[in-house]
Amino acid sequence: MIQVGVNGYGTIGKRVADAVAAQPDMELAGVAKTRPNYEAETAVRKGYPLYAAIPDRADQFHEAGIDLTGEVEDMVMKADVVVDTTPSGIGAQNRELYEQYDTPATFQGGEDPDVADTSFVARANYDGATDEDVDYVRVVSCNTTGLSRLLAPLRESYGVEKARVTLVRRGGDPGQTSRGPINDILPDPVTVPSHHGPDVNTIFPDVDIDTLGVKVPATLMHLHSVNVTLDAEPSATDVRKLLSDESRLFLVPEEAGIDGTGKLKEFAQDTGRPRGDLWENCIWEESISTEGRDLYLFQSIHQESDVIPENIDAIRALLDRDDKQTSMATTDETLGVGLESLFHGARRRVVPREADD
């Protein structure tokens, strides 16, 4: 069993911990947290060994009546691998600690690419992390993950001449109460390209991609307006077929009556998904259109959860325990990734029908 430590128990960390606990080949060595808030309480309730991420603050946990198993250093020592889910920039500071104990680690997309030996999206470049020299892997951001998953099959089947994407980004997560905007539409960044295009190049160095970022008053998911000029000229039906074969791409069927990110999340909750998570790119099937070699589509990305399966696969790749297909299949099966098959199989039951309200 792979002993996995999770450093940081916030939006991503708590989800990674649950996912690790669900794997047949992994055991959760523990989670490290900075503050004894409601998330710390949850970790304890779930029976996760809890470590103080900042040793000086151990007292705060004691005062809050929360028992600690130790300090983060103990967890790093004990773990075979650490998933670092601390806030952007902190991961880079933590690397020294991981090196000290020869503990390999995965970092998140908020870190600079040079925090790790390679950037990672399972579908796109799993094998790049299995190399013996690779001890640190950076799982790219939610948006870059979503773009890479989409580009991978398009590249393989048709070739990509150029991709142009406008990312209409949620202003903040539901819990980020200090974020904005309210009633505004911001070019963000106002300069072109946004960082997303160059970040995709950490996964596919040779893809020509320009990205533009916009920020809007919504918290549920991002929406990508995607144009890809392909080398070939497939029909929209061809592309729909190609994408529907991908386990981490969910083609939202027209009959679902899902018109936006609100209903997507509602649907995920109705299916019993933990926290209403959507690990898959949600691609509106109707939107998939071709105009000559130009492909267009809309996809929504759940910023809180689409990188979770990638973190799990990154652990196996890093320790070279499984090949890409085996790891992805195990991750998908244990988590329940693959909303499309679930959806189609149970369509009559799960699709809210307005007439029945």
Add this chain to the structure above:
Amino acid sequence: MIQVGVNGYGTIGKRVADAVAAQPDMELAGVAKTRPNYEAETAVRKGYPLYAAIPDRADQFHEAGIDLTGEVEDMVMKADVVVDTTPSGIGAQNRELYEQYDTPATFQGGEDPDVADTSFVARANYDGATDEDVDYVRVVSCNTTGLSRLLAPLRESYGVEKARVTLVRRGGDPGQTSRGPINDILPDPVTVPSHHGPDVNTIFPDVDIDTLGVKVPATLMHLHSVNVTLDAEPSATDVRKLLSDESRLFLVPEEAGIDGTGKLKEFAQDTGRPRGDLWENCIWEESISTEGRDLYLFQSIHQESDVIPENIDAIRALLDRDDKQTSMATTDETLGVGLESLFHGARRRVVPREADD
């Protein structure tokens, strides 16, 4: 003096009425309104002759203590031209009335193109409306106006191979209290292309343009994420220079500290613009970028007001009173179009500086 009747006194109609009243060569024959609401009160206060748009409802105005000059038919008879600013679809129904009195008319972009003899954006195709056979003109929608104004100089100077635009649209106007979405990002329409591309082709039939529509919880302005593949390969500086020479394109300078539609509107209000209107396309100067022959930029469009100057010019074109340059210059001068020069001239005074708060 051209006698102008305005049929419909809502968001667009009230602005057109004010703009007509400001023209040296026009006189407001009157405005027609369906209901005696706060807007009707304002019309009376301004001394605009008020007509009942629906004869049966004249009593409602009397009960509300609002004096009517007559019924809409009287206004149509009296006017040399009618600007129809009734809700989408009603304009088409009204055409019969205008034909009955041989009164030429301009319609709005919510109508189907075949409501009129030609569609109209002053900068793009003014002369198409001056023809003797043209009695009815359709001023295209705010978004199509914004796109056409931008494409006109690009076509002339560089040639346009293909345009791809994602329109991040406000959910409703500030006064449209029943509109949504709340906290959502909707592909709208979910199919590609949205109607905007084909609508641009009513102005530029030969332009290859694909558009995607998104709807978000904001009310102030639309935001366009624009890509134009040009025939030539100008520098970003070239394009900035080209666009800054256009009176109805406002290049938002970096030093302004304007990061979104909220500050744009605030700035417009600070300058004393009526209703905080922004008649110009607001193009973020920093966003204007080139990558080979690919041009990218963000522009915001004020849905309530950018078509106002176009309606004024359409009147002159329809009656063949002035040539394009003369009409546009008169309209711009009387309204005060040309925010860029105003801005640069008074930059220190008008730019809100956070440090001073």
